[in-house]
Structures are given as structure tokens and as C-alpha cells.
Amino acid sequence: MHDTDVLVIGGGPAGAVAAREAKRTAPALDVVLLERDAAVGTPVRCAEGVGDAGLREFADPEGAPWAARKIRRVIFLAPDDTEVRVAERDVGWVLDRTRFDAFLAQRAASSGVDVRVGTEAAGMSRGTDGRWEVRLRSARGEETCRARIVIGADGVEAMVGRWAGLDTRVPARDMESCAQYVLQGIDFDPDAIYLQFGEGIAPGGYAWLFPKGPGVANVGLGLVALKADGRNARDYLDAWIARRYPGGAKIGYTVGGVIAHTTVKRTYSDGVLIAGDAAHMINPLSGGGIVNAMKAGRLAGRTAAAAICAGDTGAGRLSTYHAAWMALLGDDHLKYYRLKRALEGLDDRFFNALARTVNAIPIERRTLGRIFTHALVKHPQLIPVAARFFI
Numbered sequence: 001m002h003d004t005d006v007l008v009i010g011g012g013p014a015g016a017v018a019a020r021e022a023k024r025t026a027p028a029l030d031v032v033l034l035e036r037d038a039a040v041g042t043p044v045r046c047a048e049g050v051g052d053a054g055l056r057e058f059a060d061p062e063g064a065p066w067a068a069r070k071i072r073r074v075i076f077l078a079p080d081d082t083e084v085r086v087a088e089r090d091v092g093w094v095l096d097r098t099r100f101d102a103f104l105a106q107r108a109a110s111s112g113v114d115v116r117v118g119t120e121a122a123g124m125s126r127g128t129d130g131r132w133e134v135r136l137r138s139a140r141g142e143e144t145c146r147a148r149i150v151i152g153a154d155g156v157e158a159m160v161g162r163w164a165g166l167d168t169r170v171p172a173r174d175m176e177s178c179a180q181y182v183l184q185g186i187d188f189d190p191d192a193i194y195l196q197f198g199e200g201i202a203p204g205g206y207a208w209l210f211p212k213g214p215g216v217a218n219v220g221l222g223l224v225a226l227k228a229d230g231r232n233a234r235d236y237l238d239a240w241i242a243r244r245y246p247g248g249a250k251i252g253y254t255v256g257g258v259i260a261h262t263t264v265k266r267t268y269s270d271g272v273l274i275a276g277d278a279a280h281m282i283n284p285l286s287g288g289g290i291v292n293a294m295k296a297g298r299l300a301g302r303t304a305a306a307a308i309c310a311g312d313t314g315a316g317r318l319s320t321y322h323a324a325w326m327a328l329l330g331d332d333h334l335k336y337y338r339l340k341r342a343l344e345g346l347d348d349r350f351f352n353a354l355a356r357t358v359n360a361i362p363i364e365r366r367t368l369g370r371i372f373t374h375a376l377v378k379h380p381q382l383i384p385v386a387a388r389f390f391i
Helices: 013-025 052-056 097-110 159-163 233-244 290-310 315-343 348-358 368-378 380-390
Strands: 002-009 031-035 049-051 067-071 073-077 083-085 092-095 114-117 120-126 132-138 141-152 175-184 192-196 206-213 216-224 249-259 272-274
Touching: 002 013, 002 132, 002 290, 013 031, 013 097, 013 141, 013 290, 031 097, 049 052, 049 290, 052 092, 052 290, 067 206, 083 348, 092 097, 092 206, 097 114, 120 159, 141 159, 141 290, 159 272, 175 233, 216 233, 272 290, 272 315, 290 315, 348 368
Parallel strands: 002 031, 002 141, 031 114, 073 192, 141 272
Antiparallel strands: 049 092, 067 092, 073 083, 120 132, 132 141, 175 216, 175 249, 192 206, 206 216
């Protein structure tokens, strides 16, 4: 058995940022970051898109080897393939997650964090001294790490949260199944991301194309199985690609799940914090979670370090983390979730008509805000949907 002050489980963006922030906040503390896979950043189960402003809070993407492509515009596709281009601006980036996650972990290591790969947390229990005793498995065998605070950043599996007695269950209607190929040799605007909605395309979700470079892109979709016709996400994706990108060569494939829910009601317990996907800190409308995870990790790391330095790692002290998260983004996610649920009641015919309405707006004035306002005027049936967004 060995001791540490902060044990972070999960080497993704939430975990790497949490570990680094804990060490930077209190350099005298021992901080350990665990990654169960053999290397941080692999395998990639992500479309790799991220907003510009949020990313720049943590790193400068200009010229960075982990920034695959700068995105300057969004192209929405109605169910009938009508294109709606949004006014050009610096929208975001498509990352190389293998390199990006490794970059974040290396930065944590440079701050003095002990980064261990190929090491899996197999369970944890409360010790007689109040610390958490975490069983670890690796190629070296089994060992136990005793920690004053454990930060669970272990993704949708959320094992740390469960071990700590937190409720991390997801309603079936809010769990999306996703499939994605890396396609090569296809034609698209390399400076734009494409998003398409439709009951027959991705029921309950949407399909996407995120450029990685000229002619190469992440092409995938997410759907709610309860709304599907018996086919799985890969079946829907194969059909979409056959129609839109029939000449593309599939050079990579991945599957995964995305939680389109709201933040769990309690993200803390005595000596435990959970962050990122493990706490459902995902935008339920878009399914985006990279920046959210880093922001949550930053809060978790700082909260953990301050609590240890104050000599109080109880749930009462750590509850400030949850309050801070809800004020930062959690309350907004509640609104996005209401909007998501309300939009589910609108059919393909409505969205096809909406696309034609929006295209009547001059392209230079076609911002998301103006699109929404114009849509409310031209399609009054959207007003109850908008009302539910704010209630």
C-alpha cells in the first residue's frame, strides 16, 4: 500500500486538467493520475470537435501539432439535404485527440504529477482512517493506493461515482449510441463542419462530418436506440455514407456512447469528486464535452487541493465544487436539455420548411441568433418550444 494526497482516475481531458490544477494549486501535495490504457489518448472515441473560445482557456491551438483543422463555419443539412450555411467566423477546431490528450497529460507530468499508464482502478473502499483505499491493477500486479481525495474522471462508465455511492444512472432515452468512420477521398468544404438531422438519418440525434484535412474527415452519427427502427448506429451510418459519400474509403472506425442528459444531481461525496463524462457534464443538445470536461477538471483539481490544505475533505466542504459547476455551465445544460426534449416533437417536414425559411436570410446576416429569431416569426409553432427552453 502506498499513500497519495489526490488520486485522479482517468487520463482524458477532465482528469489531466484536474491533476495539473491540483498540483499547481498546492505544489507540496502528491498527485497521481491513472490511465488504464497503454497510452493516454488511445483509443479515440470522439468526433474531436471543440469550440475556439473554450479551447483557448486551456491551450493555444494556432500551429499546435494536436490541432488538425480550424473550422470557420457550420453547414446544417435539413432532412431533405437542403443546405443552410451560417455566417463565417472562427467557430472552432477539430483536434487530433491522440496528440491532444497526450499533450495535456505531459503538461500535468511537467507540473509534478505522477502519471501512470496501463493502470486500472478495480475498486475502492473507505479505510478506517477515512481515506479511500483504491485497488489498482497493472502489468506489475495488484496494489492499493490510499488517497485523501479521489477524482473520478473515468468517462461514461463512471465507476468511481458508483463506488462512492453516487447516482450516475442514465435514462435510456438520454443515452445515444454512436458510430464513426474516418473517411478518405471525399468532397466537402474543408473549413466547415456538417450536421444533418432527420428521423430516417439519425433518430433522436444527428449525423456529422468533421474535417481532419483535405479529403479526410470524421464521419459519424449518434442516435437514440429507443427511436430507431431496429438497426444499430453503424447500420444507419453505412446508409448515410452510401448516399452522401459513396466513393469514400473507410480508414478507421470507432463506436461509443454519448450521454445527452443533465449533470448528475450530486457530483461529490466524502473525499470524492467526479468530473466530465463521469458526471454527465456534456452539452445535452450538441453532445459536446471536451471543453466542459476541462472546465470541470479545473474546478475539481482546485477544490480538492484547497480542501486538503484546509484539513477538511468532507462532503460539506466539497459541495462547493458542485455549486460552482452548476453556476458555470450546469444550469445552462438544464435549459439545453429542455430545448432538446422540446425539439424532439418536431418532424422532418417542419425542419425542411425551416431550412428554406432560414435560407431567405442574407448569408452575411445568417448568425445563429438571427436564425432563431427569424424562425420564431415565420414558424409560430416554435414559440412553445422556445418557452420551454426558459422555464
